[in-house]
Amino acid sequence: MGLVIERASLLSSLSLMQGIVERRTTVxxxxxxxxxxxxxxxxxxxxxxxxxxxxxxTCNGKEKSLTLNARKxxxxxxxxxxxxxxxxSLDNDWVEIKCGRAKFKMMGLDPRSFPAMPSQxxxxxxxxxxxxxxxxxxxxxxxxxxxxxxxxxxxxPDEARxxxxxxxxxxxxxxxxxxxxxxHRLALIEREVPGFKMDGGAIIPRKGIAELRKILDxxxxxxxxxxxxxxxxxxxxxxxxxxxRLVEGExxxxxxxxxxxxxxxxxxxxxxxxxxxxxxxxxxxxxYHGVKFSLSPGTxxxxxxxxxxxxxxxxxxxxxxxxxFSIGFNAGYxxxxxxxxxxxSEVEFGLSDDVSAGVMLSPADSKYTYVxxxxxx
Amino acid sequence: xxxPPSGKASGNARRHSERSVGASDxxxxxxxxxxxxxxxxxxxVEQLDNPALRGLPVIxxxxxxxxxxxxxxxxxxxxxxxxxxPGAQARKLCPDGIFVPGRMSRYVEISRQIRRIFETFxxxxxxxxxxxxxxxxxxxxxxxxxxxxxAIALRGRVREETGLVVSVGVAPTKMAAKILSDMCKPDGLxxxxxxxxxxxxxxxxxxxxxxxxxxxxxxMHQHDIIAIGDLARRDVGELxxxxxxxxxxxxxxxxxxxxxxxxxxxxxxxxxxxxTFERDHALxxxxxxxVLIAHGDAIARRLRTDAVRAxxxxxxxxxxxxxxxxxxxxxxRSFSLEHPTDDGPEITRVAxxxxxxxxxxxxxxxxxxxxxxxxxxxxxxxxxxEGAPAPDAKNERLNRALDAVMKKFGDEAITRGLARAxxxxxxxxxx
Numbered sequence: 001m002g003l004v005i006e007r008a009s010l011l012s013s014l015s016l017m018q019g020i021v022e023r024r025t026t027v028x029x030x031x032x033x034x035x036x037x038x039x040x041x042x043x044x045x046x047x048x049x050x051x052x053x054x055x056x057x058t059c060n061g062k063e064k065s066l067t068l069n070a071r072k073x074x075x076x077x078x079x080x081x082x083x084x085x086x087x088x089s090l091d092n093d094w095v096e097i098k099c100g101r102a103k104f105k106m107m108g109l110d111p112r113s114f115p116a117m118p119s120q121x122x123x124x125x126x127x128x129x130x131x132x133x134x135x136x137x138x139x140x141x142x143x144x145x146x147x148x149x150x151x152x153x154x155x156x157p158d159e160a161r162x163x164x165x166x167x168x169x170x171x172x173x174x175x176x177x178x179x180x181x182x183x184h185r186l187a188l189i190e191r192e193v194p195g196f197k198m199d200g201g202a203i204i205p206r207k208g209i210a211e212l213r214k215i216l217d218x219x220x221x222x223x224x225x226x227x228x229x230x231x232x233x234x235x236x237x238x239x240x241x242x243x244x245r246l247v248e249g250e251x252x253x254x255x256x257x258x259x260x261x262x263x264x265x266x267x268x269x270x271x272x273x274x275x276x277x278x279x280x281x282x283x284x285x286x287x288y289h290g291v292k293f294s295l296s297p298g299t300x301x302x303x304x305x306x307x308x309x310x311x312x313x314x315x316x317x318x319x320x321x322x323x324x325f326s327i328g329f330n331a332g333y334x335x336x337x338x339x340x341x342x343x344x345s346e347v348e349f350g351l352s353d354d355v356s357a358g359v360m361l362s363p364a365d366s367k368y369t370y371v372x373x374x375x376x377x
Numbered sequence: 378x379x380x381p382p383s384g385k386a387s388g389n390a391r392r393h394s395e396r397s398v399g400a401s402d403x404x405x406x407x408x409x410x411x412x413x414x415x416x417x418x419x420x421x422v423e424q425l426d427n428p429a430l431r432g433l434p435v436i437x438x439x440x441x442x443x444x445x446x447x448x449x450x451x452x453x454x455x456x457x458x459x460x461x462x463p464g465a466q467a468r469k470l471c472p473d474g475i476f477v478p479g480r481m482s483r484y485v486e487i488s489r490q491i492r493r494i495f496e497t498f499x500x501x502x503x504x505x506x507x508x509x510x511x512x513x514x515x516x517x518x519x520x521x522x523x524x525x526x527x528a529i530a531l532r533g534r535v536r537e538e539t540g541l542v543v544s545v546g547v548a549p550t551k552m553a554a555k556i557l558s559d560m561c562k563p564d565g566l567x568x569x570x571x572x573x574x575x576x577x578x579x580x581x582x583x584x585x586x587x588x589x590x591x592x593x594x595x596x597m598h599q600h601d602i603i604a605i606g607d608l609a610r611r612d613v614g615e616l617x618x619x620x621x622x623x624x625x626x627x628x629x630x631x632x633x634x635x636x637x638x639x640x641x642x643x644x645x646x647x648x649x650x651x652x653t654f655e656r657d658h659a660l661x662x663x664x665x666x667x668v669l670i671a672h673g674d675a676i677a678r679r680l681r682t683d684a685v686r687a688x689x690x691x692x693x694x695x696x697x698x699x700x701x702x703x704x705x706x707x708x709x710r711s712f713s714l715e716h717p718t719d720d721g722p723e724i725t726r727v728a729x730x731x732x733x734x735x736x737x738x739x740x741x742x743x744x745x746x747x748x749x750x751x752x753x754x755x756x757x758x759x760x761x762x763e764g765a766p767a768p769d770a771k772n773e774r775l776n777r778a779l780d781a782v783m784k785k786f787g788d789e790a791i792t793r794g795l796a797r798a799x800x801x802x803x804x805x806x807x808x
Contacts, residue, residue, distance in 0.1 A: 184758055355759060
């Protein structure tokens with residue numbers, strides 16, 4: 001009896017689970033991985049009931065299904081010396097783990113009490129009345145990865161605003177669109193996906209899309225398929241599947257808040273601006289992170305003052321011919337957006353006045369729009 | 378203990394005492410904490426507003442059956458009248474005393490004015506009640522000069538702008554600053570350097586330490602601990618045996634270790650209002666509901682003034698059945714909301730809900746509402762969707778309008794009908 005698994009592949013599978021298992025859960029089994037041997041492979045599963053991940057690892061030997069604390073098992077396998085790890089079930093859900101000359105005993109839980117993956121439970125509870133969502137987003141994994149990277153940072157962390165706790169996906173004409181906002185700023189990206197159609201949109205939860213993002217980089221840039229069905233988003237790549245419950249709720253009307261035009265357009269070197277903001281932010285207050293953008297003919301000055309600590313300012317040369325004016329922004333909001341734009345590129349700022357939204361566009365990527373509301377300084 | 382005179386006692390000299398004990402260079406102190414305490418605050422406000430009362434023994438509160446004295450002028454104190462004394466006793470001690478009812482809204486108004494003065498000296502002001510506050514003067518010396526001069530200036534500003542007198546203690550710890558302001562009353566200023574801290578504390582009776590209540594004091598006396606110095610010289614392990622975890626804590630305080638910092642308003646942890654009733658009320662009485670409405674509105678308004686919201690609401694009830702020794706059973710119940718609030722009716726709704734869950738059938742003598750889990754509202758960051766009405770936008774507009782009315786016409790200008798129906802006794806701010 002017992003399973004023998006290659007240490008490296010077990011480690012990489014377990015590391016995928018770490019983002020999902022709950023650290024401080026009141027339900028112990030949500031901190032566990034389910035291990036289900038099936039012939040020459042075993043399936044590892046973890047879920048927090050909202051997001052689930054399931055992956056296959058090859059193995060030798062025979063064993064019944066087990067559960068083990070995901071964090072502890074990960075630490076054991078990470079620190080293990082040998083090339084292989086063996087798992088053997090003992091009585092009362094205890095499991096013996098051996099690797100090299102080290103031996104561990106860990107208490108598992110009854111595998112029958114392991115909850116169903118969201119993919120299973122969501123199918124059981126089909127939505128009543130509402131028209132069922134069914135869409136298939138097929139695109140290269142690198143494109144999906146880029147779309148996630150350029151939007152996910154704008155998702156609201158405020159759990160009270162649950163309808164902003166995810167990335168909104170919808171179809172354009174021959175395109176897929178992803179939008180995220182925390183009500184202070186908004187990121188929108190659109191990419192060509194011929195034949196992509198869906199009725200309305202879906203909000204993919206932040207945690208789930210972050211987990212999904214992790215498996216996109218492995219295994220080359222092949223085409224992948226993200227299924228949006230019922231209350232569920234689902235993606236399979238190689239031996240790994242991620243499923244998650246969609247956020248229920250109405251995504252706000254994002255189109256209405258993107259300015260159609262701006263009074264001033266200012267082109268700035270992305271790298272120089274990012275560096276200037278980072279330096280100016282040293283003296284922005286810890287509570288608000290505000291930095292001031294002052295425009296005057298030919299220059300943009302980025303500055304900050306803190307009554308307690310000091311002040312900073314830096315001037316960049318720009319092509320600006322309008323009237324002098326200044327506007328405050330949360331430094332982090334601007335930095336994060338600049339951070340996802342390509343190095344060495346130029347960004348174009350659209351500004352109107354100190355209480356209207358600023359728009360950041362990337363001439364290198366006309367299908368990416370970032371809108372940020374100012375701060376009163 | 379040497380008592381050198383302070384550097385300069387400038388102008389306008391009715392000052393009773395302005396002394397620096399060990400007026401060392403305050404810029405070298407680890408912390409410079411001032412405790413400012415208004416002298417006989419409510420009584421002084423009455424004398425200020427009504428010149429006919431000046432020089433007379435004025436006693437605020439204590440007129441009704443259960444009423445206690447909330448403030449007594451120094452003229453009344455000569456007869457032994459003290460705050461928190463039952464009215465009947467005060468009348469016996471000072472038959473010629475002039476008893477006046479309290480005017481809480483006026484006291485609140487002046488208290489705000491004073492707080493604004495304090496805030497011009499330091500951004501970190503922690504009000505303890507309407508008439509006292511800690512002010513963190515650490516690092517202000519470069520801007521404002523040495524701490525004792527700052528304290529002199531602060532006392533001068535309060536006197537000039539309000540006509541009232543404030544006593545100030547300045548020390549490296551909160552506890553010492555508070556003891557000092559008490560010792561130098563009335564009309565005094567005392568400053569104590571860190572090198573004299575233990576010399577100063579040790580001869581004082583041990584009950585001056587924060588955390589030594591009646592019960593602890595009795596046990597201290599059993600172990601021959603009378604003065605703070607007796608406690609300071611004891612072995613920590615021994616004290617742990619006597620008083621548990623509190624032993625080492627009190628030992629630290631006795632040796633001048635008081636790590637508590639001044640907590641500015643925006644870092645505040647809770648807001649509360651409570652009052653003791655003139656007569657006991659049943660749990661399901663309308664009176665109790667009214668009190669909760671008044672408390673909810675008052676707390677919400679303070680939250681909005683400070684641009685914060687609270688997530689947790691608690692209800693505090695003191696039952697009317699005495700336990701002996703002036704103590705009563707205390708009940709507290711809490712509930713956390715999904716979204717933080719600064720709305721009076723919502724706080725009242727939760728408090729009323731908590732009240733409905735109390736199963737005791739007894740009457741209550743005190744009801745209080747408190748909110749915790751304070752979160753800052755970032756009013757400076759503009760929102761993308763502000764044009765579209767949020768679900769509670771109507772309420773927010775109403776609250777803003779109420780705040781504007783009260784700011785212009787005073788706190789009494791507008792209240793909810795039910796809260797007004799019977800004028801509730803002035804509530805006491807807690808924390």
